[in-house]
Amino acid sequence: MLGLVKESMDCEFRVGLVPHDVAQLTPHFKVMVEEGAGVMSGYNDEAYAQVGAKIVGTKKAWAQQVVVKCKEPLEGEYALLTEGATLFSYLDLAYNKPLAQMFIEKKITSLCTETLAGPKNNYPVLAPMSVIAGQLAAHFVQHYLLGLEHLPGVFGLGVLLGGLAGQARAKVVVVGGGVVGLEAAKSLSLAGARVVILELDPLKLQEHPYKQLYHLEVLAVHEENIKDALNGAVGLVGAVLITATSTPKVILKRHLALMQKGGVVVDVACDLGGCVETIRQTSHSQPVYSQEGLLHYGVPNMPGVVAKTSSIAYSQASLPYLRHFLQYGLKGFLEANTREVANTLGALSAHQGYLTQEGIARAFGLPFKSAVVVLNGL
Numbered sequence: 001m002l003g004l005v006k007e008s009m010d011c012e013f014r015v016g017l018v019p020h021d022v023a024q025l026t027p028h029f030k031v032m033v034e035e036g037a038g039v040m041s042g043y044n045d046e047a048y049a050q051v052g053a054k055i056v057g058t059k060k061a062w063a064q065q066v067v068v069k070c071k072e073p074l075e076g077e078y079a080l081l082t083e084g085a086t087l088f089s090y091l092d093l094a095y096n097k098p099l100a101q102m103f104i105e106k107k108i109t110s111l112c113t114e115t116l117a118g119p120k121n122n123y124p125v126l127a128p129m130s131v132i133a134g135q136l137a138a139h140f141v142q143h144y145l146l147g148l149e150h151l152p153g154v155f156g157l158g159v160l161l162g163g164l165a166g167q168a169r170a171k172v173v174v175v176g177g178g179v180v181g182l183e184a185a186k187s188l189s190l191a192g193a194r195v196v197i198l199e200l201d202p203l204k205l206q207e208h209p210y211k212q213l214y215h216l217e218v219l220a221v222h223e224e225n226i227k228d229a230l231n232g233a234v235g236l237v238g239a240v241l242i243t244a245t246s247t248p249k250v251i252l253k254r255h256l257a258l259m260q261k262g263g264v265v266v267d268v269a270c271d272l273g274g275c276v277e278t279i280r281q282t283s284h285s286q287p288v289y290s291q292e293g294l295l296h297y298g299v300p301n302m303p304g305v306v307a308k309t310s311s312i313a314y315s316q317a318s319l320p321y322l323r324h325f326l327q328y329g330l331k332g333f334l335e336a337n338t339r340e341v342a343n344t345l346g347a348l349s350a351h352q353g354y355l356t357q358e359g360i361a362r363a364f365g366l367p368f369k370s371a372v373v374v375l376n377g378l
Protein backbone atom coordinates (compact mmCIF):
# COMPACT_ATOMS: atom_id res chain seq x y z
CA MET A 1 0.00 0.00 0.00
CA LEU A 2 2.90 2.42 0.73
CA GLY A 3 5.82 2.65 -1.70
CA LEU A 4 9.06 4.23 -0.56
CA VAL A 5 10.88 5.10 -3.77
CA LYS A 6 14.46 5.94 -4.61
CA GLU A 7 15.44 9.52 -5.46
CA SER A 8 16.85 10.24 -8.90
CA MET A 9 17.68 13.96 -8.96
CA ASP A 10 21.38 14.72 -9.47
CA CYS A 11 23.28 13.80 -6.28
CA GLU A 12 20.03 13.42 -4.35
CA PHE A 13 21.09 10.84 -1.83
CA ARG A 14 18.30 11.27 0.73
CA VAL A 15 15.57 8.73 1.39
CA GLY A 16 12.04 9.59 2.57
CA LEU A 17 11.97 7.17 5.53
CA VAL A 18 14.81 5.57 7.49
CA PRO A 19 14.42 1.98 8.79
CA HIS A 20 13.90 3.12 12.39
CA ASP A 21 10.77 5.01 11.30
CA VAL A 22 9.60 2.32 8.87
CA ALA A 23 9.54 0.03 11.91
CA GLN A 24 6.76 2.18 13.36
CA LEU A 25 4.61 1.67 10.26
CA THR A 26 5.07 -1.99 9.38
CA PRO A 27 3.02 -3.44 12.28
CA HIS A 28 -0.04 -1.69 10.78
CA PHE A 29 0.65 -1.05 7.07
CA LYS A 30 2.31 -2.81 4.14
CA VAL A 31 5.50 -0.97 3.22
CA MET A 32 7.26 -1.66 -0.10
CA VAL A 33 10.75 -0.22 -0.41
CA GLU A 34 12.39 0.23 -3.81
CA GLU A 35 15.60 -1.72 -4.06
CA GLY A 36 18.56 0.44 -3.03
CA ALA A 37 16.37 3.38 -1.89
CA GLY A 38 18.35 3.99 1.31
CA VAL A 39 21.82 2.91 0.28
CA MET A 40 23.27 6.39 -0.22
CA SER A 41 21.94 7.44 3.19
CA GLY A 42 23.70 4.49 4.79
CA TYR A 43 20.77 2.01 4.94
CA ASN A 44 20.91 -1.13 2.82
CA ASP A 45 17.88 -3.21 1.76
CA GLU A 46 18.57 -5.65 4.58
CA ALA A 47 18.01 -2.89 7.16
CA TYR A 48 14.52 -2.23 5.73
CA ALA A 49 13.70 -5.93 5.40
CA GLN A 50 14.64 -6.47 9.04
CA VAL A 51 11.95 -4.03 10.17
CA GLY A 52 9.25 -5.73 8.10
CA ALA A 53 9.35 -3.90 4.74
CA LYS A 54 9.24 -5.75 1.45
CA ILE A 55 12.00 -4.91 -1.02
CA VAL A 56 10.58 -4.49 -4.54
CA GLY A 57 11.57 -3.21 -7.99
CA THR A 58 11.05 0.36 -9.22
CA LYS A 59 7.68 -0.18 -10.94
CA LYS A 60 6.13 -1.97 -8.00
CA ALA A 61 7.25 0.65 -5.47
CA TRP A 62 5.83 3.49 -7.61
CA ALA A 63 2.59 1.57 -8.29
CA GLN A 64 1.44 1.80 -4.66
CA GLN A 65 -1.53 3.98 -3.66
CA VAL A 66 0.68 6.09 -1.39
CA VAL A 67 4.13 7.02 -2.68
CA VAL A 68 6.65 8.49 -0.25
CA LYS A 69 9.66 10.46 -1.46
CA CYS A 70 11.89 13.24 -0.28
CA LYS A 71 12.20 15.46 -3.39
CA GLU A 72 9.67 16.00 -6.20
CA PRO A 73 9.54 13.41 -9.00
CA LEU A 74 11.38 14.18 -12.25
CA GLU A 75 9.47 14.24 -15.56
CA GLY A 76 10.78 10.82 -16.54
CA GLU A 77 9.12 9.39 -13.42
CA TYR A 78 5.62 10.81 -13.96
CA ALA A 79 4.49 7.75 -15.91
CA LEU A 80 5.34 5.53 -12.94
CA LEU A 81 2.66 7.09 -10.70
CA THR A 82 -0.74 5.40 -10.73
CA GLU A 83 -3.79 7.56 -11.49
CA GLY A 84 -5.44 8.73 -8.26
CA ALA A 85 -2.41 7.91 -6.09
CA THR A 86 -1.23 10.07 -3.17
CA LEU A 87 2.25 11.55 -3.23
CA PHE A 88 3.88 12.56 0.06
CA SER A 89 7.07 14.59 -0.51
CA TYR A 90 8.76 17.99 -0.73
CA LEU A 91 7.43 19.33 -4.02
CA ASP A 92 8.45 22.97 -4.70
CA LEU A 93 5.31 23.05 -6.81
CA ALA A 94 5.19 26.84 -7.21
CA TYR A 95 8.20 26.60 -9.55
CA ASN A 96 7.21 23.45 -11.44
CA LYS A 97 4.32 23.75 -13.89
CA PRO A 98 4.88 20.34 -15.57
CA LEU A 99 4.50 18.68 -12.15
CA ALA A 100 1.30 20.63 -11.45
CA GLN A 101 -0.10 19.64 -14.85
CA MET A 102 0.71 15.99 -14.22
CA PHE A 103 -1.09 16.15 -10.86
CA ILE A 104 -4.20 17.41 -12.63
CA GLU A 105 -4.04 14.93 -15.51
CA LYS A 106 -3.46 11.92 -13.23
CA LYS A 107 -5.78 13.17 -10.46
CA ILE A 108 -2.97 12.85 -7.94
CA THR A 109 -3.52 13.84 -4.32
CA SER A 110 -0.33 15.62 -3.38
CA LEU A 111 0.68 16.27 0.21
CA CYS A 112 3.47 18.74 0.11
CA THR A 113 5.57 18.38 3.23
CA GLU A 114 7.24 21.81 3.06
CA THR A 115 3.93 23.66 3.33
CA LEU A 116 2.74 21.76 6.41
CA ALA A 117 2.31 24.52 8.96
CA GLY A 118 2.30 22.16 11.96
CA PRO A 119 1.00 22.76 15.49
CA LYS A 120 3.14 25.88 15.99
CA ASN A 121 2.59 27.30 12.49
CA ASN A 122 6.30 27.09 11.75
CA TYR A 123 6.77 24.57 8.90
CA PRO A 124 8.16 21.73 11.02
CA VAL A 125 9.09 19.46 8.09
CA LEU A 126 10.78 22.17 6.01
CA ALA A 127 12.69 23.58 8.99
CA PRO A 128 15.30 20.82 9.46
CA MET A 129 16.28 21.00 5.76
CA SER A 130 16.45 24.79 6.04
CA VAL A 131 18.81 24.50 8.99
CA ILE A 132 21.01 22.17 6.94
CA ALA A 133 20.83 24.34 3.79
CA GLY A 134 21.68 27.46 5.80
CA GLN A 135 24.80 25.84 7.22
CA LEU A 136 25.78 24.53 3.78
CA ALA A 137 25.24 27.98 2.23
CA ALA A 138 27.84 29.41 4.62
CA HIS A 139 30.14 26.52 3.72
CA PHE A 140 29.79 27.16 -0.04
CA VAL A 141 30.31 30.92 0.33
CA GLN A 142 33.62 30.14 2.03
CA HIS A 143 34.53 27.42 -0.47
CA TYR A 144 33.99 29.59 -3.55
CA LEU A 145 35.96 32.47 -2.01
CA LEU A 146 39.04 30.24 -1.97
CA GLY A 147 41.45 31.28 -4.68
CA LEU A 148 41.04 28.03 -6.60
CA GLU A 149 40.03 27.63 -10.25
CA HIS A 150 36.31 26.96 -9.75
CA LEU A 151 35.46 27.16 -13.46
CA PRO A 152 37.87 27.15 -16.41
CA GLY A 153 39.77 30.44 -16.03
CA VAL A 154 37.59 31.61 -13.11
CA PHE A 155 39.33 31.82 -9.75
CA GLY A 156 37.85 32.58 -6.34
CA LEU A 157 38.62 35.91 -4.70
CA GLY A 158 41.12 34.39 -2.26
CA VAL A 159 39.46 35.80 0.83
CA LEU A 160 39.25 34.35 4.31
CA LEU A 161 36.11 35.75 5.96
CA GLY A 162 37.65 36.64 9.31
CA GLY A 163 40.67 38.43 7.88
CA LEU A 164 43.55 39.14 10.25
CA ALA A 165 44.48 41.91 12.66
CA GLY A 166 44.74 45.12 10.67
CA GLN A 167 42.26 44.01 8.01
CA ALA A 168 38.50 44.60 7.90
CA ARG A 169 36.31 41.51 8.16
CA ALA A 170 34.75 40.45 4.86
CA LYS A 171 31.08 41.39 4.48
CA VAL A 172 28.39 38.85 3.56
CA VAL A 173 24.75 39.80 3.02
CA VAL A 174 21.87 37.43 3.77
CA VAL A 175 18.47 38.22 2.25
CA GLY A 176 15.63 36.80 4.35
CA GLY A 177 16.10 36.20 8.06
CA GLY A 178 14.09 33.00 8.48
CA VAL A 179 15.44 29.55 9.22
CA VAL A 180 17.90 29.35 6.29
CA GLY A 181 18.98 32.96 6.67
CA LEU A 182 19.63 32.84 10.41
CA GLU A 183 21.48 29.55 10.20
CA ALA A 184 23.67 30.85 7.36
CA ALA A 185 24.23 34.11 9.25
CA LYS A 186 25.27 32.25 12.40
CA SER A 187 27.78 30.07 10.56
CA LEU A 188 29.18 33.00 8.56
CA SER A 189 29.54 35.09 11.68
CA LEU A 190 31.31 32.25 13.49
CA ALA A 191 33.69 32.08 10.51
CA GLY A 192 34.53 35.72 11.13
CA ALA A 193 32.37 37.55 8.55
CA ARG A 194 30.56 40.80 9.10
CA VAL A 195 26.98 39.68 8.42
CA VAL A 196 24.12 41.93 7.35
CA ILE A 197 20.61 40.48 7.12
CA LEU A 198 18.02 42.17 4.90
CA GLU A 199 14.56 41.17 6.11
CA LEU A 200 11.03 42.13 5.16
CA ASP A 201 10.01 42.18 8.81
CA PRO A 202 13.20 43.20 10.71
CA LEU A 203 11.31 43.67 13.97
CA LYS A 204 10.63 39.96 14.24
CA LEU A 205 14.39 39.40 14.67
CA GLN A 206 14.74 42.09 17.33
CA GLU A 207 14.52 39.59 20.19
CA HIS A 208 16.09 36.64 18.39
CA PRO A 209 19.02 35.28 20.45
CA TYR A 210 21.18 34.87 17.31
CA LYS A 211 21.07 38.63 16.70
CA GLN A 212 23.09 39.50 19.81
CA LEU A 213 25.03 36.27 20.05
CA TYR A 214 26.43 36.44 16.53
CA HIS A 215 26.54 40.25 16.18
CA LEU A 216 24.15 40.31 13.23
CA GLU A 217 23.10 43.59 11.66
CA VAL A 218 19.46 43.43 10.63
CA LEU A 219 18.12 45.95 8.12
CA ALA A 220 14.72 46.46 6.54
CA VAL A 221 14.77 45.46 2.91
CA HIS A 222 14.45 48.55 0.71
CA GLU A 223 16.49 50.10 -2.09
CA GLU A 224 18.82 52.24 0.05
CA ASN A 225 19.55 49.47 2.53
CA ILE A 226 20.10 46.91 -0.22
CA LYS A 227 22.66 49.21 -1.85
CA ASP A 228 24.40 50.01 1.45
CA ALA A 229 24.53 46.35 2.42
CA LEU A 230 25.85 45.03 -0.88
CA ASN A 231 28.45 47.75 -1.32
CA GLY A 232 31.81 45.94 -1.05
CA ALA A 233 30.27 42.61 0.00
CA VAL A 234 32.11 39.42 -1.02
CA GLY A 235 29.14 37.10 -0.50
CA LEU A 236 25.37 37.03 -0.83
CA VAL A 237 23.00 34.36 0.45
CA GLY A 238 19.40 34.28 -0.84
CA ALA A 239 16.96 32.93 1.78
CA VAL A 240 13.57 34.49 1.01
CA LEU A 241 10.34 32.53 1.22
CA ILE A 242 6.72 33.41 0.66
CA THR A 243 5.00 30.09 1.21
CA ALA A 244 3.35 28.41 -1.80
CA THR A 245 4.44 31.05 -4.32
CA SER A 246 7.50 31.41 -6.49
CA THR A 247 10.18 33.61 -4.89
CA PRO A 248 10.11 37.35 -5.64
CA LYS A 249 13.29 38.84 -7.15
CA VAL A 250 14.64 41.07 -4.39
CA ILE A 251 18.27 41.52 -5.50
CA LEU A 252 18.67 42.90 -9.01
CA LYS A 253 21.67 43.19 -11.37
CA ARG A 254 22.23 46.82 -10.37
CA HIS A 255 22.65 45.69 -6.75
CA LEU A 256 25.06 42.91 -7.65
CA ALA A 257 27.25 45.44 -9.44
CA LEU A 258 28.09 46.87 -5.99
CA MET A 259 29.65 43.62 -4.76
CA GLN A 260 33.36 42.86 -5.07
CA LYS A 261 34.13 41.21 -8.41
CA GLY A 262 34.95 37.56 -7.87
CA GLY A 263 32.44 37.37 -5.02
CA VAL A 264 29.91 34.58 -4.48
CA VAL A 265 26.11 34.38 -4.73
CA VAL A 266 24.48 31.34 -3.08
CA ASP A 267 20.72 31.55 -3.64
CA VAL A 268 19.23 28.87 -1.40
CA ALA A 269 15.75 29.99 -2.46
CA CYS A 270 16.51 28.84 -6.03
CA ASP A 271 14.25 25.83 -5.43
CA LEU A 272 11.31 28.22 -5.83
CA GLY A 273 12.93 30.44 -8.48
CA GLY A 274 15.39 32.36 -6.30
CA CYS A 275 15.44 35.92 -4.95
CA VAL A 276 18.43 37.07 -7.03
CA GLU A 277 17.66 38.26 -10.58
CA THR A 278 20.58 36.37 -12.15
CA ILE A 279 20.11 32.99 -10.44
CA ARG A 280 19.24 29.84 -12.31
CA GLN A 281 19.13 26.31 -11.00
CA THR A 282 22.34 24.29 -11.11
CA SER A 283 23.22 20.83 -9.77
CA HIS A 284 25.68 19.35 -7.31
CA SER A 285 27.61 17.97 -10.31
CA GLN A 286 27.92 21.44 -11.90
CA PRO A 287 27.13 23.79 -9.04
CA VAL A 288 28.40 27.18 -10.23
CA TYR A 289 28.44 29.52 -13.22
CA SER A 290 29.88 32.99 -13.60
CA GLN A 291 27.71 36.02 -14.32
CA GLU A 292 28.14 39.73 -13.56
CA GLY A 293 31.67 38.88 -12.42
CA LEU A 294 30.29 36.74 -9.58
CA LEU A 295 30.17 32.98 -9.05
CA HIS A 296 26.54 31.89 -8.78
CA TYR A 297 25.50 28.74 -6.88
CA GLY A 298 21.88 27.56 -7.35
CA VAL A 299 21.52 23.95 -6.23
CA PRO A 300 17.87 23.19 -5.35
CA ASN A 301 18.59 20.07 -3.28
CA MET A 302 21.50 21.16 -1.11
CA PRO A 303 20.75 18.75 1.80
CA GLY A 304 20.94 15.81 -0.66
CA VAL A 305 24.70 15.62 -0.19
CA VAL A 306 24.55 15.27 3.58
CA ALA A 307 22.07 12.46 3.17
CA LYS A 308 22.69 10.61 6.40
CA THR A 309 21.94 13.69 8.49
CA SER A 310 19.15 14.91 6.21
CA SER A 311 17.33 11.60 5.83
CA ILE A 312 17.15 11.02 9.57
CA ALA A 313 15.88 14.59 10.08
CA TYR A 314 13.31 14.43 7.26
CA SER A 315 12.02 11.00 8.21
CA GLN A 316 11.64 11.95 11.86
CA ALA A 317 9.90 15.26 11.12
CA SER A 318 7.46 13.87 8.55
CA LEU A 319 6.62 10.52 10.19
CA PRO A 320 3.81 11.77 12.51
CA TYR A 321 2.04 13.32 9.51
CA LEU A 322 2.45 10.29 7.29
CA ARG A 323 1.26 7.96 10.06
CA HIS A 324 -1.78 10.16 10.70
CA PHE A 325 -2.65 10.13 7.00
CA LEU A 326 -2.29 6.36 6.73
CA GLN A 327 -4.37 5.85 9.86
CA TYR A 328 -7.19 8.32 9.31
CA GLY A 329 -7.25 8.90 5.53
CA LEU A 330 -7.31 12.26 3.77
CA LYS A 331 -10.29 13.64 5.71
CA GLY A 332 -8.77 12.75 9.08
CA PHE A 333 -5.42 14.13 7.94
CA LEU A 334 -6.84 17.48 6.84
CA GLU A 335 -8.87 17.80 10.04
CA ALA A 336 -5.98 16.81 12.31
CA ASN A 337 -5.65 18.77 15.50
CA THR A 338 -3.40 16.93 17.93
CA ARG A 339 -0.32 18.03 19.85
CA GLU A 340 1.83 16.41 17.15
CA VAL A 341 -0.19 16.89 13.99
CA ALA A 342 -2.16 20.06 13.18
CA ASN A 343 -2.52 22.75 10.51
CA THR A 344 -2.29 20.17 7.77
CA LEU A 345 -4.64 21.89 5.33
CA GLY A 346 -1.78 23.86 3.73
CA ALA A 347 -0.05 20.61 2.73
CA LEU A 348 -2.73 19.66 0.23
CA SER A 349 -1.58 20.98 -3.11
CA ALA A 350 -3.62 18.89 -5.56
CA HIS A 351 -6.63 16.58 -5.44
CA GLN A 352 -8.86 14.88 -8.01
CA GLY A 353 -7.87 17.07 -10.97
CA TYR A 354 -7.56 20.42 -9.15
CA LEU A 355 -4.73 22.38 -7.59
CA THR A 356 -5.64 23.41 -4.06
CA GLN A 357 -3.10 26.21 -3.49
CA GLU A 358 -4.66 29.27 -5.05
CA GLY A 359 -1.54 31.34 -5.83
CA ILE A 360 0.05 28.43 -7.69
CA ALA A 361 -3.13 27.59 -9.63
CA ARG A 362 -3.51 31.25 -10.67
CA ALA A 363 0.15 31.63 -11.67
CA PHE A 364 -0.05 28.50 -13.85
CA GLY A 365 -3.62 29.10 -15.16
CA LEU A 366 -4.69 25.65 -13.92
CA PRO A 367 -8.00 24.60 -12.28
CA PHE A 368 -8.36 25.44 -8.61
CA LYS A 369 -10.51 24.17 -5.75
CA SER A 370 -9.77 25.28 -2.20
CA ALA A 371 -8.58 22.72 0.35
CA VAL A 372 -11.56 23.64 2.54
CA VAL A 373 -13.99 22.81 -0.27
CA VAL A 374 -12.15 19.51 -0.85
CA LEU A 375 -12.37 18.73 2.86
CA ASN A 376 -16.07 19.56 3.03
CA GLY A 377 -16.70 17.20 0.12
CA LEU A 378 -14.90 14.22 1.67
Ligand SMILES: NC(=O)c1ccc[n+]([C@@H]2O[C@H](COP(=O)([O-])OP(=O)(O)OC[C@H]3O[C@@H](n4cnc5c(N)ncnc54)[C@H](O)[C@@H]3O)[C@@H](O)[C@H]2O)c1
Pocket residue numbers: 126127129130133175176177178179180181198199200201221239240241242247248250267268269270271272299300301302303
Ligand atom coordinates in the same frame (compact mmCIF):
# COMPACT_ATOMS: atom_id res chain seq x y z
N1 LIG B 1 18.16 24.90 -2.04
C1 LIG B 1 17.85 24.04 -1.07
O1 LIG B 1 18.36 22.92 -1.02
C2 LIG B 1 16.90 24.46 0.02
C3 LIG B 1 16.81 23.75 1.22
C4 LIG B 1 15.96 24.23 2.22
C5 LIG B 1 15.20 25.37 2.01
N2 LIG B 1 15.29 25.99 0.79
C6 LIG B 1 14.53 27.22 0.48
O2 LIG B 1 15.09 28.32 1.20
C7 LIG B 1 14.11 29.35 1.25
C8 LIG B 1 14.00 29.90 2.68
O3 LIG B 1 13.45 28.91 3.54
P1 LIG B 1 13.23 29.18 5.09
O4 LIG B 1 12.85 27.88 5.70
O5 LIG B 1 14.36 29.95 5.66
O6 LIG B 1 11.93 30.11 5.09
P2 LIG B 1 11.44 31.04 6.29
O7 LIG B 1 9.98 31.25 6.07
O8 LIG B 1 11.91 30.53 7.60
O9 LIG B 1 12.22 32.41 6.02
C9 LIG B 1 11.95 33.21 4.91
C10 LIG B 1 12.18 34.65 5.32
O10 LIG B 1 12.10 35.47 4.16
C11 LIG B 1 11.55 36.70 4.58
N3 LIG B 1 11.11 37.45 3.41
C12 LIG B 1 9.99 37.28 2.67
N4 LIG B 1 9.98 38.17 1.65
C13 LIG B 1 11.12 38.90 1.76
C14 LIG B 1 11.69 39.96 1.01
N5 LIG B 1 11.07 40.47 -0.06
N6 LIG B 1 12.87 40.47 1.40
C15 LIG B 1 13.52 39.98 2.49
N7 LIG B 1 13.03 38.97 3.24
C16 LIG B 1 11.86 38.44 2.88
C17 LIG B 1 10.43 36.27 5.52
O11 LIG B 1 10.00 37.34 6.33
C18 LIG B 1 11.12 35.17 6.30
O12 LIG B 1 11.77 35.66 7.47
C19 LIG B 1 12.82 28.70 0.71
O13 LIG B 1 12.67 29.00 -0.65
C20 LIG B 1 13.08 27.22 0.87
O14 LIG B 1 12.31 26.45 -0.02
C21 LIG B 1 16.10 25.56 -0.19
